[in-house]
Amino acid sequence: MDEPRIRAVLVDDHPVVLAGLKSVLERAAVDVVAAGTTGAEALRLVADHRPEVLVLDLHLPDMNGLEVLQRLRRLGYPVAVLVLTAVRDETLMLTLLREGAQGYVLKDEALEVLPHAVRAVAQGETWLSPSVATQVVRRLREDTAASSPPPSSGPVPPLTPREAEVLRLLAQGLDNAAIAERLVITRRTVQNHISAIYGKLGVRSRTEAMRLAFERGWVRLGES
DSSP, X not given: OOOOOEEEEEEOSOHHHHHHHHHHHHTTTEEEEEEESSHHHHHHHHHHHOOSEEEEESBOSSSBHHHHHHHHHHXXXXXXXXXXXXXXXXXXXXXXXXXXXXXXXXXXXXXXXXXXXXXXXXXXXXXXXXXXXXXXXXXXXXHHHHHSOOOOOOOXXXXXXXXXXXXXXXXXXXXXXXXXXXXXOOHHHHHHHHHHHHHHHTOOSHHHHHHXXXXXXXXXXXXX
C-alpha cells in the first residue's frame, strides 16, 4: 500500500538548496505545496496553504527560525516544524524543542534523512539527527544534575510498565524506530505509548518528558 501523501512548505534562503530538497521530498510522496526564502514568507505560506509540515531553515535574511516558530505558535497554526540547519549549538537545540519544534535536521545529512524526518513529524513524532539526539540527552542530564537535588528513585506513576519502559528508552535519546526495534513493537504502537505518556505526565514534548524523567529519578543520570 502506498504511503499517504504529506503536504509540506519549504523555506530556505538558498534557491539551490530549495530545489534539491523539493526534488528529494517529491520523490518520497511529499507534496511541496509552496517554497519561500524568508521568515515572512514562511508565515504567509503556512497561513495560505495550511501544510502538515514546515521545513524551516534556521537562518533567514529577515528573522531567525526561532522567531518564526514563536510567531506560528502564537497564531495557533497546527503545523509540525522541522528545523533545518548546520548549527549544532546545544542551547539553541533545546530552546527550539521547548518552543515547539518537532524536529532538528542537520544540513550535512538533510538529503539522506529528510523524507523520513518529514514523515515522522507529520505523524506526531519527534525527529532528531542522531548526533543531535546524543547532545540533547547529555545536556539535559547535565542541566538536571546541576539544578536539581539528588532524585529519589521509584515507580513512575501513573504510567503502565510498558509506558515506563518506553519513557526510559525515550530519555536515553532513542527515536521511535529504535524504541520499536528494542521492544519488538510497531512504530505506531510506540507513538501511541508516547502520546499516553505526554497526557499522563502533563508534558507537550519529548524534551519535557526527558527532563521530567531525569528530575524524578525515573532514569538515572548515568544510564545509557
